[in-house]
Amino acid sequence: MTRTKNLCVDLIPVTVLTGFLGSGKTTILAQLVQNPAFVDTAIIINEFGEVGLDHALLEASDESIVDLSCGCICCTIRGDLVSTLTNLYERRTCGEIQEFKRVVIETTGLADPAPIIHTLMQEPKVFDNYRLARVVTTIDAVNGMRVLDHNPEAIKQVAMADTLLITKNDINDPLGIGPLTDRLDGLNPGAVRSICIHGETDPMYFFSGGIYDPSEKSRDVSNWLTKEAASSRHNHHSDINRHGSGIQTFALLRTKAISRGALAIFMQMLADQKGDDLLRLKGLVHLIENPEWPAVVHGVQHVIHPIKRLYAWPDNIVQTRLVFIVKGIEKEWVEDLLNKVTDSAYAGLSV
Ligand SMILES: [Zn+2]
Known part of the structure; x- marks a missing residue:
């Protein structure tokens, strides 16, 4: 594999933003897209479900944001990541979209970062035009320890990061973060x-860095x-069982x-019971x-x-x-709970 381009000048840097479900990836992106330093950034958002929400939660202009819903780029729709990056580059080259200077890929919360990093570093259609610059991982100060105890994907997300963003400190007791810090020291002592x-x-956590270096x-x-x-040499099909069948x-x-x-x-009963x-x-709630x-x-x-608000209804x-x-x-069960709560005396309560 030879590259004719100057790695750090000609290739568009890609930052992977990963982190377990609910660890605050979209909240961080929503703040960043409002930052003037973050203009000229194309964003690829990957969500599991058929109803994509993250795009709406960002409240940013549509042009430079691509939604990849209905699958996960670490397993079921890995090929879609390659075609999305290729397509973005072509549209940029022919002037169809603004000339973005960098790409941020937000993974699903369950994503195993290894296949994504492998794809970005080894897929010729990608590395001809892009370089993987950084992996940024969010880890939640409230749930982080429990998440690491039960989810091997979360361990990989932390271990593979260049930067660890420790989130939700606004709702966590600051004294309670010590055990999590020790755990992160063990998994990835070199990460910022x-x-x-x-x-x-700070946007600099997303932009600095030359080329991702696993060593x-x-x-x-x-x-x-x-x-x-090794597995991509032997198996070109998507790996639909990567996240187990129970999710x-x-x-x-x-x-x-x-x-x-x-x-x-409704929300409290869900959290208490399930x-x-x-x-x-x-x-988004009406x-x-x-x-x-x-x-x-x-x-x-x-x-x-706590409930927040958007300024307008998407579309x-x-x-x-x-x-x-x-x-x-x-x-x-969830639908039934929602119906019971909205049909009952609680429906008129205001809190
Ligand atoms: Zn996956």
């Missing part, structure tokens, strides 16, 4: 670390990439508005009290975040959209 409050971070990481990282190289995603859509009180009760299996809940703007809801296991479609990533929770 930054504490994020309310999702704020600077633990021996595990090199082994994972070697394994990816499902579904969406609930509703046009009828919901009261703030009913929404709060929190262990509620990997992620996010959505509130009776504020129909003109969508309320943004986020939940991760037993933690429900002017006024509709509640709740996306769930769960382990074994039936869609019907």
Whole structure:
């Protein structure tokens, strides 16, 4: 494999933003797209479900954002990542889109970064025009330890990072972060670390860096990439079982508005009764009290975040959209709970 281009000048730098479900990737991106230093950045967002929300949550102009929904770029739609990057480059070359100077790829929360990094470093259609510059991983100060205990993907996300952004410090007891810091020391002592409050971070964590260098990481990282190289030589098909069969995603859509009180009760009951299996809940909600703007809801296991707002309904479609990533929770059970809460005395409550 020979490259004729000057690696750091001619090739467009790509930063992979990864981090487990609900660890704050989109919150960080939403802040960054408002930062003048972040203009000229093309963003590729990968989401599992058939209803993509992250694009709307960014509240940025459409042109430089590409949604890759309905699959995961580490496994089922790895080829789509290659074609998306190729297509972006072609459109940039012929002037169809603005001349972006860098690309940020936001992975799904369950993504194994190894196949993505392997693809970016070894796929000729990609490395002819792009260079993998950095891997940035979010790790949640509230749920981080538990996530690392139960999810091998999260271990890889941390171990392969150049930068670790420790999120949700605004809701975590600052004294409680010590064990997590020790754990990160063991997994990836060389990574730059930054504490994020309310999702704020410095764009430089995304832009600095020449070329991603696995040799600077633990021996595990090199082994994972070697394994990816071997499996991609023998298997060109997507690996649909990478995340196990127990994880499902579904969406609930509703046009009828919901009261703030009913929404709060619904979210709390979900977290209380199914929190262990509620990997992620996010959505836009049509509130009776504020129909003109969508309320943004986020939940991760037993933690429900305060409601925020967007300034307008995406595509002017006024509709509640709740996306769930769960382990074994039936869609019907969730739908039934929502119906019961909105039909009951709670429906009129305002909190
Ligand atoms: Zn995957």
